Amino acid sequence: MVFGGETVILMGPPASGKGTQAVSLAKEKGFVHISTGDLLRENVRQQTEIGKQVKEFMDAGKLVPEALVIELLKKRLEQDDAKTGVVLDGFPRTLTQAEELEKLLQSKPIVVSLEVPDEELIKRSTGRRSCSQCQQIYHIYFNPPKQEGICDQCQGALIHRSDDTEVVVKERLNVYREHTAPVLNYYRKQGVLHTIDGNRPPKVILEDIQSLLNL
Known part of the structure; x- marks a missing residue:
């Protein structure tokens, strides 16, 4: 299977706004927004064959093997609604995933990395509250x-998630950079990586991303 539609990869650290941009871009372009996290959860919920395997790893507190993630993505790309194009949200996360993804694509992807200062990312993360x-x-x-x-x-009490503290957020940023640096270098060498200032209004960022697709 080789995917012939347009592929946009959105990357960025936690709280960079990449999820928001991925949804907005997919809507504007008529593309399918693919978040591998959502894809995994949906397959577990539907109890597909792959979903059952994924659940075993999740229940055991283990990382889902990259081969399973790639297989899920491959099946999603084969669906009719994805033919025009897709926006991949936070995937690939590792160099292996990037290399495997390349085998599935007919043409090179457009890769966008949202850059936001750490102080702003920490502010965004630690300020979150949920009902x-x-x-x-x-x-x-x-x-x-x-x-x-x-x-x-509903007048319920708002809570501060235990993993939204400054210490935990800094650790998440370190883990992200450690795993993502090789992926960014991989795409930089291919000449398909575009770095965008993510510390601006969402509408302005979206316009910048759209202009890249029209080059």
Whole structure:
């Protein structure tokens, strides 16, 4: 199987906004947004053959083998709605995944890396709050509730996730860079990597990404 549609890969550290951009770009271009995390969870939920294997690894607290992730992606690319193009959100994460993905693509992808200063990423991550009842997401800096600590929707108490502390966020950033640096270098050598300032309004970032697709 070789995928002939346009492929856009969005990369960026946690809280860089790549998920938001991936959804917006896919909607604007009529492409399919593919998040491998969502893909894994959906297959587990539907109890597909691969989903059953994935669940075994997840239940054991182990990383899902790259071969299974690639197989899932391959099957998703074969579906009719993906023929025009896809936006890959946070994939590939490793050099092996990048090399395996290349075997599936007819033409080279457009790779966009969102760059955001660490201080801003930490601010974005540590400011998140979620409702303990309805899971509505808030942000004390960018999207605060009307009443501090109380959900606007259901009046539930807002909680601060234990993994949204500065220490944990810094560790997540270190892990991201350690694994992603070889992937970025791989695409940089191929001349397909575009670095974009992700510390601007989402609409401006989206316009920049779209202009890359029209080159």
